Amino acid sequence: MRNFLCSIFLLTGMTIAAFPQAAPRQPGELAWAIHYDPSTFDPVKVDDQVSDLVRYLTGGVLLRFNRQTQQVEPQLAESFQLSPQGTQISFKLRGGLTFSDGSPLTSADVAWTLRHVLAPATKAPIADEFLAPAGVSVETPDQWTVKVHLPKRVIGVEKIFDEIAIEPANHPSEGRVTAGPFTVSEYKRGQYLRLARNPHYWRRDGTGVQLPYATGIRLDIQNNREQEAALFLRGEYDVVDGPSPDYYGVIARKSPGAVHDMGASLNTEQLWFNQSAQAALPDYEKTWFQNRGFRVAISEAIHRADLTRIAYDGHATPAYDFISPANKLWHNDQLQYPKENVAEANRSLAASGFHRSGNQLFDAGGHAVKFSILTNAGNQARQKMSSLIQQDLANLGMQVTLVALDFPALVERLMHKQDYEACLLGLSNAEPDPSSMMNQWLSSSPDHPWNPSQKTPATPWEAEIDKLMQMQASTPMQAERKKALDRVQQIVADQQPFIYLVYPNCLQAISPSLHGAQPAILTPGSVWNIEFLRRDGGAR
């Protein structure tokens, strides 16, 4: 028995945080925390947020999507031109470009990089954004010109080049030789990643000073948010990207000038029910979850203002739609959605054949309405939202159990076994264009959460969403695209396959001794203009 106790103490003791320590900072170096090791430094293999950040900081790209103006700007390319049919894009490179090792950067390097990305053997996730990568060809008429021919128009094709880091032809170096502001210089797994300034970076500021200002960047691999906040307050870190509302509050109390609540982000938190016909659930439960009236009643019973106030300490915005109001170009201002109204929710349920007996709701077949909501363990805001929703749904007579699982177990149930009843999770939208959300809306997609990989759309409204999303992805006319997306938003609001809960606000903490920061809602948030960031006394 004593051994048994000791083993339990030992395991829990391991989770107790050690006193926070950071590696010493070098002069002029910026530092902040990343929450896990990058899975790759190869810019074509990037498929997680941290690797994406490293690519952003190190990669030289032809075009950059400005995170603040949301416009595409030329970078290594001095100019670019898209043909009227949208099937050819030409780039004119700047003169005198070099890589960080001093070797010249020409159209041959660009062409090699693009072909490398497009080659099926590379398996670059970004290649799929060209829709038909096998049909794309690259041509270099001279040393400074690159022409890319597309088999068919790709809406927003310019933005794809924001994610393609140009590498030396035939010598990919996993970020050690780049044309971007920094290069990978030192990596200690589980400890830190150091980036060094690229002395040959092409860009200069308005006064002719070569960029970037910082001499380097140290990214500590630090998954403990409490330590991250403590190290930020001690001046060891320059930014905290997206602190949780709790730690935002801690930083705000000690350093009010450092925190920025930028309002609703593009991300959503939502609840959904398993509507898959293959799900290992009793038939009567599938009938509930496939019933529009049931889903609408649940949406009407949830007090979203309480979710934002209690679970997010006020740093979230109630959500009813998958397009956040921060996404001004695509948000549907005329959207009609089920308003919060418990009496109306009870009427919706009664109209769908449900009835109350005491405090318990029953369906027409006499089955008590009980189900579980899954969420991921360790996310305090989601766990609090689940508890609040549990009480809101108890008011309808539903018995809800809450289950917090670690992420791999959750993904296994959601994606592979479809062994769950309801799930509360969030979705990150890295960019505002709806084409980037195709994978969750197309009924045939394995990432279509409530009923994945359908051979044919299970419902007429899913068929209509499929059609509208395909249409908006293929037409160049903005007005038509907006009309299609407005309709998709209305169908989703009517059918409630996702019951949207909140848009977490975009929170940033930026050290007062860091200059040049212009925090943006789009990732990488506070460091998107990395070339212009510098610390007090850290100028070269």
Place this chain on the structure above:
Amino acid sequence: MKVRLPMLLMALLVLGASLTLTLSRYGYSFQDRDAIQAASSPLHWSGTDELGRDRTVRVAAALLIGLTGASLAGAITTLIAAAFGLLAAFSNRAIAALLIFVSDVFLSLPWLFLLMMARSLMPLTASPLETAVATFLVLALLGWPACARAVYSGALNLRNAEWMIQGHACGLRKRQLLRMHLLPHLRPLLLPQFLICLPAFLIAEANLGALGLGIGEPLPSWGAMLLEMDNSAMLMSSHWVYLPIILLVIVLLILESISTQVEPHA
């Protein structure tokens, strides 16, 4: 008696917790959404948690649930251990060796991971009460081997005692020997074993709960309340957040002092 004071303290705690639950206007799961993380007030004596639930009521409920669950689990464990120990002590040598080997195997298993595995196999729709029953049942079913070894060694001494041999020689049947001689002599050994189990099971539930594998929300448990403390921002909000852990320590100290003062005198 030495145990009188700790027993009295425990009785007072249980009475206080029962009165709190009976007299409070709030249920343990009621969310007062206008009083989130409220300070101590006449409405909420020790304030509220981050969902606006009355902390006094939740701590009182956790105390009663924890003690009831640990007592039942302790009783089951002691019964299993007594049956196992007696069977081994009064069987022939081969069976005794086999039984002892089984208990050794159980002792060498990685308990924590078994507990986590057993608890995570529960169906997702298990109600909070079912999770509470399952948690303590799993603890009871996995906690008996150490206790069984103690019972075995005690029963072995009894089997070879002269009065047992005399009782046997006088023609007493096995059932009579068990009822008249063995169980009364084993009682001073079983009672401390039972009492040792209580704090062990309480702390095991608290640790399982702190790992997110304990009793389901919204049923209050020490584990869930300790889990709330895994957040320094929360710890800074009010001193009352320490109430669950302080009370847990007090309860464990009382139980330890009761169990150490009930000396076996077999």
